[in-house]
Amino acid sequence: MLDTLTDSFKNAIGKIRFHDDEKALKKATTELKKSLLKADVHHKVVKDLVSTVEIETKKNGVGKDNFLKALQDKLTDILTIEGAPKGFTFVSKPPTVVLMIGLQGSGKTTTTGKLALFLKEQKKKKVLIIAADLQRLAAVEQLRQISTQVEVDLYEDEDASATQVVEDGLYKAQNELYDVVLIDTAGRLAIDDELMEELANVKTAANPDELFYVADAMTGQDAVRTAQTFKEKIGITGVILSKFDGDSKGGVALGLTQQVGVPLRFIGAGEKMPDLEQFISERIVSRLMGAGDVESLAEKAAASIDPKEAKRMTQKIKKGQFNFNDFLAQMEQMKKLGSMKSIMGMIPGMGNMAKQLGDMDLDNSEEIKQIKALVSSMTPKERENPDLLNNTRKRRLAAGSGLEVMHVNRVLKQFKNASKMAKKMSTKGGMKQMQEMMAGMQGGGIPNIPR
Numbered sequence: 001m002l003d004t005l006t007d008s009f010k011n012a013i014g015k016i017r018f019h020d021d022e023k024a025l026k027k028a029t030t031e032l033k034k035s036l037l038k039a040d041v042h043h044k045v046v047k048d049l050v051s052t053v054e055i056e057t058k059k060n061g062v063g064k065d066n067f068l069k070a071l072q073d074k075l076t077d078i079l080t081i082e083g084a085p086k087g088f089t090f091v092s093k094p095p096t097v098v099l100m101i102g103l104q105g106s107g108k109t110t111t112t113g114k115l116a117l118f119l120k121e122q123k124k125k126k127v128l129i130i131a132a133d134l135q136r137l138a139a140v141e142q143l144r145q146i147s148t149q150v151e152v153d154l155y156e157d158e159d160a161s162a163t164q165v166v167e168d169g170l171y172k173a174q175n176e177l178y179d180v181v182l183i184d185t186a187g188r189l190a191i192d193d194e195l196m197e198e199l200a201n202v203k204t205a206a207n208p209d210e211l212f213y214v215a216d217a218m219t220g221q222d223a224v225r226t227a228q229t230f231k232e233k234i235g236i237t238g239v240i241l242s243k244f245d246g247d248s249k250g251g252v253a254l255g256l257t258q259q260v261g262v263p264l265r266f267i268g269a270g271e272k273m274p275d276l277e278q279f280i281s282e283r284i285v286s287r288l289m290g291a292g293d294v295e296s297l298a299e300k301a302a303a304s305i306d307p308k309e310a311k312r313m314t315q316k317i318k319k320g321q322f323n324f325n326d327f328l329a330q331m332e333q334m335k336k337l338g339s340m341k342s343i344m345g346m347i348p349g350m351g352n353m354a355k356q357l358g359d360m361d362l363d364n365s366e367e368i369k370q371i372k373a374l375v376s377s378m379t380p381k382e383r384e385n386p387d388l389l390n391n392t393r394k395r396r397l398a399a400g401s402g403l404e405v406m407h408v409n410r411v412l413k414q415f416k417n418a419s420k421m422a423k424k425m426s427t428k429g430g431m432k433q434m435q436e437m438m439a440g441m442q443g444g445g446i447p448n449i450p451r
Ligand SMILES: Nc1nc2c(ncn2[C@@H]2O[C@H](COP(=O)(O)OP(=O)(O)O)[C@@H](O)[C@H]2O)c(=O)[nH]1
Pocket: 102, 103, 104, 105, 106, 107, 108, 109, 110, 111, 187, 242, 243, 244, 245, 246, 268, 269, 270, 271, 275
């Protein structure tokens, strides 16, 4: 997701090897400048960032640690707006009302669903979505499908006006004690007066606590410009960058906060409902510096994994009893976490691995399909103890799941290895060993960030 930027920073950091070497510093900053511009960061932001990092490093003495510290401070600075909320904040007297606005196709409706899921699963809130996009016939149906999928209530009335739906929906939310109301609105292909007028009316009816502008990251600097216009005309309290998984070079995320003067609050990186991440500057900086974002991962995992189940699983792994039944159950749990790529990007030192993995789809990857087919052909006893499988049974299983015996053997072996590795990792210091191994594999290693 933020790989291009992370790479730029790593490369620049790598340029500084010696102390008191101004030439190395110059090389590092030149490299940084070039790659940030290439990643589509606005030139003013780049200039400011590079010169501050240079000045601060010189002031404290040229060296890797001071360079890292300067870079980290400046990044935090440009991604933060003093006093502005971070992530999602709730008003003291519910419901917290959020108006989702943006151009047509920017991802408003999808993001409304993602946000609803996030609030329901991770924040344990009672959420109501209001369908206030009545411009297109298909819009309400799309929202109906999405809200069914994330299992969140929807208020709709196709015969009413947008403002009427909003008023009625809010009345319901107050009466039925919802914590959060998300209002999906209509967009246009470009900014026009009619749209702005409708939005202004909806805004008056909703009296929202938050106005989230949903911007398509793939439109690059255009996303920033339209955000600025929406801010002037309607007012916005936060930006959500959608489609960050696409061709987006990531740079727009870096400049946006300062350019628009409104914090980036969330990033959408995929078409699936769990593919939404909070944009909390400190965590993002840590990730940009290649150090991973353990907090976000832990939060995501904690929300989607049943703690009792997790404990039972850990026990099994420790005892080396992890079997194919558990494996299938784990795969289901993993799916709730979102795309593999976004998970890996959050683990320290795994950013590069994430890139190699690409968008491994847990439902559709060939390997997972093979494993699932195989496991479903096994008897419950065999799933618990694959060692029971003799050659005759293996041949049958292969035939039953459309595989070659060779494949069956391979899956069984992989599973045994994975189980061993999991057992090892569950011991004290095991995770650290694993990380060191990963860092070694990438050749680069994890840079040490001074705190
Ligand atoms: N790849 C990707 N596609 C997205 C993302 N968010 C939305 N989309 C897609 O963008 C298209 C338009 O989204 P939609 O929510 O209908 O936009 P709206 O017109 O602003 O409501 C749909 O095909 C979505 O699946 C994202 O984060 N990543």
